[in-house]
Amino acid sequence: ICSFSRSHTRMDHACPSSCICAKDSGTVTCGDGEDTEVPGDIPEWTSTLILKGRNISTLQRGAFMSNGTELQMTTLSLSYNGIEAIEPYAFLGLPRLHVLDLSHNQLEYISARAFHGLLELRSLYLNHSILPPATEQLSNALNTQSLRNLHRLELAGNTLKSIPLLRLDMHNLHALVLINNSIESIGGGNVSMLYQQKRIRVYLDLNPFRCNCELEAFYYWLKNSSQCPDAGRLLCREPEAKRGVPVEKLREEDVDCMNENLEAVSYVFLGIVLALIGVVFLMVLYLNRRGIKRWLNNIRDACRDQMEVYHYRYEQDSDPRLANVAVEAPETSDRVVGGHGRQRVPGSAL
Numbered sequence: 588i589c590s591f592s593r594s595h596t597r598m599d600h601a602c603p604s605s606c607i608c609a610k611d612s613g614t615v616t617c618g619d620g621e622d623t624e625v626p627g628d629i630p631e632w633t634s635t636l637i638l639k640g641r642n643i644s645t646l647q648r649g650a651f652m653s654n655g656t657e658l659q660m661t662t663l664s665l666s667y668n669g670i671e672a673i674e675p676y677a678f679l680g681l682p683r684l685h686v687l688d689l690s691h692n693q694l695e696y697i698s699a700r701a702f703h704g705l706l707e708l709r710s711l712y713l714n715h716s717i718l719p720p721a722t723e724q725l726s727n728a729l730n731t732q733s734l735r736n737l738h739r740l741e742l743a744g745n746t747l748k749s750i751p752l753l754r755l756d757m758h759n760l761h762a763l764v765l766i767n768n769s770i771e772s773i774g775g776g777n778v779s780m781l782y783q784q785k786r787i788r789v790y791l792d793l794n795p796f797r798c799n800c801e802l803e804a805f806y807y808w809l810k811n812s813s814q815c816p817d818a819g820r821l822l823c824r825e826p827e828a829k830r831g832v833p834v835e836k837l838r839e840e841d842v843d844c845m846n847e848n849l850e851a852v853s854y855v856f857l858g859i860v861l862a863l864i865g866v867v868f869l870m871v872l873y874l875n876r877r878g879i880k881r882w883l884n885n886i887r888d889a890c891r892d893q894m895e896v897y898h899y900r901y902e903q904d905s906d907p908r909l910a911n912v913a914v915e916a917p918e919t920s921d922r923v924v925g926g927h928g929r930q931r932v933p934g935s936a937l
């Protein structure tokens with residue numbers, strides 16, 4: 588539906604090659620093509636420009652300036668274009684831009700002045716787009732006065748390890764999407780910033796949280812602030828013992844550094860005390876070795892005495908004596924014990 592203007596012959600009424608123009612809705616859609624460039628002849632009436640599958644490797648300075656004039660476009664979608672680098676002032680001449688979608692590219696370089704001039708930008712999508720070399724540059728690029736009107740910043744799927752905002756002075760920021768990154772922990776400094784920016788909502792699902800005591804400030808922020816809409820879905824990745832446990836379901840002592848330290852200290856203390864007791868015991872043994880020897884001898888003697896007494900008693904009670912008695916006094920035994928006693932004696936002697 589290429590809409591060429593009726594009577595005019597001016598270039599900006601033409602539709603760029605390999606694009607589809609819908610003038611009624613102000614939309615220009617440029618699909619796959621040989622082009623590795625942003626079309627240079629974007630019509631003036633364009634409010635939405637969608638480029639896709641274009642293999643644009645670098646967004647150059649003023650890439651969307653049409654013949655040096657500003658465009659009044661409000662939405663620019665550049666997802667899936669293999670963009671690797673954004674040069675300074677790439678979006679110059681787009682003072683009305685509200686939505687910029689740069690998701691699903693392979694950004695290796697982002698200039699600190701990449702987003703310069705986007706004073707009206709409300710939504711910036713950078714999901715699945717930032718490669719590791721560009722993560723640090725991203726913080727600098729986002730740290731610009733130009734983005735002071737940003738409401739929504741999407742950064743899902745970028746292997747980010749921390750919130751890439753140096754300061755949270757984007758007072759209009761309502762949504763910060765950090766789903767599916769590599770965030771293990773969010774430190775106390777970041778947390779107090781988040782407390783201050785009451786209207787901001789941070790989405791953090793699918794991050795590998797390390798559930799030790801460094802997570803304490805974040806843990807209380809999560810439970811307390813209701814600034815994280817997907818708080819219930821955040822899971823621990825580390826340590827092994829807590830893998831899969833919801834961060835919100837941790838106990839307070841799990842994230843209590845004092846507790847952790849105290850525990851360690853008390854184990855060390857217990858160890859020292861046990862070692863001291865052991866040493867004292869050994870010393871007592873050593874110093875008292877004579878006394879102990881004597882004592883042992885005494886015990887042995889006592890035992891021997893006891894044994895002798897026992898032996899004596901045993902011998903008295905034992906059957907040979909009985910047999911003797913029986914033999915020595917057969918008449919009396921006969922008389923007293925009777926026939927049974929007599930019969931029993933020889934049998935017992937065996």
Ligand SMILES: *[C@@H]1O[C@H](CO)[C@@H](O)[C@H](O)[C@H]1NC(C)=O
Pocket residue numbers: 623642644669
């Ligand atoms: C994109 O363009 C570059 C050259 O600019 C080329 O080397 C690369 O193969 C292209 N990639 C695709 C997917 O077409």
Ligand SMILES: *[C@@H]1O[C@H](CO)[C@@H](O)[C@H](O)[C@H]1NC(C)=O
Pocket residue numbers: 598599654655
């Ligand atoms: C570009 O601007 C120059 C003057 O700045 C003008 O002469 C020329 O016609 C313009 N071209 C288009 C395609 O609008």
Ligand SMILES: *[C@@H]1O[C@H](CO)[C@@H](O)[C@H](O)[C@H]1NC(C)=O
Pocket residue numbers: 666688690712714741743766
């Ligand atoms: C990623 O970006 C697209 C826009 O291209 C958006 O619709 C989507 O919700 C974003 N978020 C995620 C998590 O993919």
Ligand SMILES: *[C@@H]1O[C@H](CO)[C@@H](O)[C@H](O)[C@H]1NC(C)=O
Pocket residue numbers: 715744745746767793
């Ligand atoms: C998370 O992001 C990676 C790329 O960084 C992607 O391959 C994967 O599908 C994403 N996972 C989910 C559940 O979205």
Ligand SMILES: *[C@@H]1O[C@H](CO)[C@@H](O)[C@H](O)[C@H]1NC(C)=O
Pocket residue numbers: 749750752753754755774776777778780
């Ligand atoms: C968040 O933490 C990172 C790393 O500790 C730091 O560089 C950054 O400035 C912090 N951001 C905010 C907004 O506090």
Ligand SMILES: *[C@@H]1O[C@H](CO)[C@@H](O)[C@H](O)[C@H]1NC(C)=O
Pocket residue numbers: 807808811
């Ligand atoms: C929870 O939030 C309230 C109000 O912001 C604060 O006074 C309180 O100390 C917080 N509790 C914890 C455990 O952080």
